[in-house]
Structure formats: structure tokens, C-alpha cells
Amino acid sequence: MSERIWTAALVVIGDEILSGRTQDKNIAQLATWLNVQGIRLAEVRVVADREAAIVEAVDTLRHRCDYCFTTGGIGPTHDDITVDAIAKALGVAVVVHPEARAILERYYATRGGLTDARLRMARVPDGAELITNRVSGAPGIRHGNLFILAGVPHITAGMLEALTGTLEGGRPLIARTIGCWVGESEVAELLRATERTYRGDGDVAAVAIGSYPFFREGRTGANFVVRGTDPAVLDACLAALVDALETAGHDVVDGGI
DSSP: OOOOOEEEEEEEEOHHHHHTSSOOOHHHHHHHHHHHHTEEEEEEEEEOSOHHHHHHHHHHHHHHSSEEEEESOOSSSTTOOHHHHHHHHHTOOEEEOHHHHHHHHHHTTTTTOOOHHHHGGGEEETTOEEEOOTTTSOOEEEETTEEEEOSSHHHHHHHHHHHTTOSOOOSOOEEEEEEESSOGGGSHHHHHHHHHHTOOSSSSOSEEEEEEEEEETTEEEEEEEEEESOHHHHHHHHHHHHHHHHHTTOOOEETOO
């Protein structure tokens, strides 16, 4: 019987990401955090600050995966439309969450008070819960399997910390890396055969081997990353891969090159 694999998707929202003015850091941050929770990041979409685009992406991915996260578009300005778009996708109204309002009133009490613009950050899709934000006051939002997070990476990190241990998942994903000064095409069949041996009987591999080629110092090389959830199977696969590479005459560097 194959192991239950829990999956998540991420919708990165923002014209500034698509224009290249801002480089997204939340994909790697969320993927790393999810791995520890025993959840795989299965898909990422980057969409503009357009209601239709957000609605379509969220509505598709929240049904496709166990969890769906969004980052960006929950600030105080007119172009922060994530909450409205997600409420539309869910078919619910947008309401001011009383606890969120109280949090913002306390936060802004010595910062000029709670203006209409700042009050926008207390708006949530009806029926939502709050995600604690210890960094800047304005909370994140959870509605069922949807998690609406800030776009600023250090604020996102704080919200993820608040969610740690609260989501159901499987075993954490672990990884081991080795490297060789070899063209990946030379060892492609060797990699395929090794992975096949340890793949398991489920739709998702018990162990997966990723190959990442590079060119340095005038030479071609590749790092190979073995990923899985069972340490014993992972170690066995890695040992088999090292043995196969060394038998083929390649020096293996533990930890990668």
C-alpha cells in the first residue's frame, strides 16, 4: 500500500513579480517549510493583480491539492485585491473580522491610529480564521484549506511559523546530495535504473533522484539529489547510486560539488 502524500499549491500574486521589479523569495521559503511539515509543494502559479486571474488560479488549485497558499495582495492599498478575489472564488462575502480589527487598533494606537486604509487589512472572506502576525500586526487568513499570507518574505516567515505543526501531513521530505565531474547524459541511464529500483509501488516515487548539471573550471559536472521520506530507503538508494557511479569510473563527492 502506497504512503499518503499530502500536497500544496502556491499562488504568488503581484504585478511587481511578473514585471521583474521584485524577485520572489516565498516559493523556496514555503517549499522548505512544507517539506518539514510532511507536505509536498506540487504546483506554483504567478498571477497578476487581476481578480479574474486570482479567482481562476485559487479555485483550480484549492481543489487539486490538499492545501492552497497565496502570497501578496493583502495590504492597505487599492491594488490589494486578494481578499476580494478569494471571497469571490469561495462564493462568500467580505467582512471585517472583529478580532483582526482589534489587533490593528492596538497595533496602530501609537502609529497614527486605524485609518480606513489600514482597516482594509481586517477584511476577510466570511467564515475565515486568522493567522498570527507578530511582525507587523495585520494577520494572515485561513479559510478551509486556503491560507492567505503576506507577500513580504520576513512577514510570510512569521505567519508560517505560527502555522507550524497545525497542518496534517505525512513524513518530512529529506534529501542527500552527491556530485561528480561528469556530463549528466553519460549517466542518465544509470540514474534512471537506480531510481526505478527504489521507486516503490505508488504514483509518487518512494525515492526520487534529481540531476543538476553545471559548467565550472572549464569542466562539466552534475550534482545528484536523492529525495524521499524513509531514511533507510533513502540511504540504500544513495549507496547504490554511489556504487554505480564509482563502478563506472567516476569520483563521487559527498555533499555535492
